[in-house]
Amino acid sequence: MTERVINFNAGPAALPLPALQRARDEFLDYRGSGMSIMEHSHRGKDYEAVHEEAIALLRGLLDVPEDFHVLFLQGGASQAFATVPMNFLLPGGTADYVITGGWSEKALDEAKLLGSPRVAANTYAGGRSTRVPAQSELSLDPTASYLHFTTNNTLEGTQFHAFPDGHGVPLVGDMSSDFLWRPMDVRPFGLIYAGAQKNLGPSGVIIFLIRKDFLATARKDIPKIFRFGVHADNNSLYNTPPTFAVYMVRNVLAWMRDVGGLAALEAANRQKAGILYGALDTASEFYRCPVEPGSRSVMNVVFRLPTEALEDRFVSEAKKAGMVGLKGHRSVGGIRVSMYNAIPPAAVQTLVDFMTDFAKRSG
Ligand code: PMP
Numbered sequence: 001m002t003e004r005v006i007n008f009n010a011g012p013a014a015l016p017l018p019a020l021q022r023a024r025d026e027f028l029d030y031r032g033s034g035m036s037i038m039e040h041s042h043r044g045k046d047y048e049a050v051h052e053e054a055i056a057l058l059r060g061l062l063d064v065p066e067d068f069h070v071l072f073l074q075g076g077a078s079q080a081f082a083t084v085p086m087n088f089l090l091p092g093g094t095a096d097y098v099i100t101g102g103w104s105e106k107a108l109d110e111a112k113l114l115g116s117p118r119v120a121a122n123t124y125a126g127g128r129s130t131r132v133p134a135q136s137e138l139s140l141d142p143t144a145s146y147l148h149f150t151t152n153n154t155l156e157g158t159q160f161h162a163f164p165d166g167h168g169v170p171l172v173g174d175m176s177s178d179f180l181w182r183p184m185d186v187r188p189f190g191l192i193y194a195g196a197q198k199n200l201g202p203s204g205v206i207i208f209l210i211r212k213d214f215l216a217t218a219r220k221d222i223p224k225i226f227r228f229g230v231h232a233d234n235n236s237l238y239n240t241p242p243t244f245a246v247y248m249v250r251n252v253l254a255w256m257r258d259v260g261g262l263a264a265l266e267a268a269n270r271q272k273a274g275i276l277y278g279a280l281d282t283a284s285e286f287y288r289c290p291v292e293p294g295s296r297s298v299m300n301v302v303f304r305l306p307t308e309a310l311e312d313r314f315v316s317e318a319k320k321a322g323m324v325g326l327k328g329h330r331s332v333g334g335i336r337v338s339m340y341n342a343i344p345p346a347a348v349q350t351l352v353d354f355m356t357d358f359a360k361r362s363g
Contacts, residue, residue: 006347009325010154010300010338011177011198017342018258019201019251038244042237050247051236057253061262064186064209069232071208072246077176077195078106080206083226084172084191085111087218088145095172096120096144098164100132101153102331107174111148120147127331129156131295138164145217146170146190152178154198155329157302157336158295163188170214178299179207180256181341182266190214191228196245198299199340201252205245256341265341272339272348273298279352286359304334310362311335321354323347 007014030037033046040047055070064070075083089095089111097108099122111117118141121133132153140147147166152159154177163171170190179194186192191210197203210228224230230238256265277296280289280303289296289303305311311334315327328334339348 003322006323006343006350007325008323008337008339008343008351010329010336011195011340012203013198013325013338013340014342015201015248016252016255019248019255022251022254023248037247040243042240042243047243047247050243050250051241054246054250054253057250057257058207061180061253061256062183062186062209067212068186069208069210069212069215069228071210071228071231072205072236072241072249073208073231074204074206074242076203076206077103077174077193080174080193080208081107081110082114083228084146084148084193085114085117086222086226087228088172088191088214089115089117090145090217090219091115093145094118094141094143096141096147096169098122098133098138098147098149099124100150100158101129101156102127103154103174103176104148104150107148107150117148118144124156129153129158130290131292132158132160135162135165140167140169142167142169144169146172146214148172148174150174150176152176152297152299154300154338155332155336157289157291157297157300159297159299161294170211177338177340178297180262180265181269181299183262187211196249198338199252199342201249202245204242205249207249252342268345269298269339269341271345272343273301275345275348275352276301276337276339279355284359284363286363287355299338299340301337301339302328302332302334303337308333313362314358317358318351318354323351323354 027036058070095117097117098120099105101124120140121138123129123131123133147169151173171188172191173189175192175194177198180199194207196205215229218229280287287303318326326335328336
């Protein structure tokens with residue numbers, strides 16, 4: 001087998017090897033059917049079994065109550081930025097947005113095209129953010145249709161470790177980069193959305209959890225293809241779903257179950273964060289993490305080196321040592337280490353050993 005690198009990409013990102021191997025093993029002949037799962041009809045029994053298994057695995061892992069729909073749709077989180085307000089920002093109504101980074105700002109921009117959203121808090125200025133707001137900083141409108149926030153800011157390396165309290169206003173969470181990193185209570189949420197290409201599978205499918213009483217408030221006078229109610233009524237089969245992407249998500253969810261579920265993944269994710277932030281905090285001044293300790297992301301860790309030239313050299317030498325995907329997002333710069341569920345603690349230890357050596361040689 002060819003050597004696999006340690007892949008710290010932010011998304012599309014590393015996937016668990018057993019999920020990829022399973023796809024490889026059944027790629028040409030899915031369970032004796034003589035064709036690939038992606039050549040099967042989305043209305044046939046083989047695909048239907050995959051679809052149902054993916055939903056059941058997700059429900060089981062996250063303990064999703066029956067009063068939530070689980071949907072697999074296309075369009076990515078960027079489309080959700082628009083479809084969420086299309087459905088739930090009612091005429092004459094309002095919605096609250098917490099702005100913590102580039103993605104939440106993009107979500108707000110789409111909502112502005114459709115109504116009059118409010119900014120409930122803003123910790124993002126000049127393209128930078130080093131923390132998420134505390135509950136006491138939120139200015140909430142009790143009449144808002146929903147309170148939207150980005151649970152993990154992929155670009156800035158910040159994360160909500162306690163979710164905002166909407167005081168009865170349903171929460172809407174963009175969990176694209178930290179969905180299923182640990183067990184959580186979904187019930188305060190009216191809607192959760194997460195593009196798959198970080199913790200869950202390939203790009204091309206986005207997962208929605210939508211509480212039924214929240215869905216009941218959605219508009220019904222928008223095009224059918226954008227109506228969450230239409231997709232819910234049809235179990236995500238109103239039109240052709242991204243079948244191969246859903247199949248891969250099924251493989252990843254089965255792997256999550258097999259390694260012990262979300263509690264086991266949380267322990268591994270906290271261990272990885274401990275290894276990397278521990279190294280950043282003890283590594284003299286050479287590596288600097290700009291994010292405030294209480295807001296540090298367990299999924300995406302950002303840090304700087306003394307100069308951009310050293311950052312470039314760090315990225316290229318790491319690549320030679322078998323580690324890719326470490327360059328920070330072009331809007332933020334520096335180094336970004338994305339360590340989603342598929343990255344084992346040993347990979348982060350390998351990176352930290354490299355960092356120690358690099359600092360010694362360059363400091
Ligand atoms: N929200 C967050 C938090 C993200 O990290 C991203 C980037 N993957 C997006 C939204 C946009 O996702 P997409 O490119 O799938 O539309």
